[in-house]
Amino acid sequence: MDREQLNAALLAAGLPPESFQIPGTHTHDPLPTDFWFLRKGARGDWEVGACERGKYEVRERFNTEPDAAAWLYRTLTGQAPSGA
Known part of the structure; x- marks a missing residue:
């Protein structure tokens, strides 16, 4: 699963569009x-987390986009x- 598939x-799972951000x-x-x-990290990894009141908190980091996307999907749904 890549960012577009995520x-x-x-959205297909019924999450409100304002509940997540995937740059690009x-x-x-x-x-x-x-x-x-979900975003590309400064170290070339993939970061997933929550932004609350303007403060970004990275909850997990992954080496690959598919792993990060799968984690965020499982977390939110x-x-x-x-296919996983």
């Missing part, structure tokens, strides 16, 4: 107060991504 899967595929203007995110 975006589509989260799903962003907001203006930003909501609280949301989950409580289910494994299809």
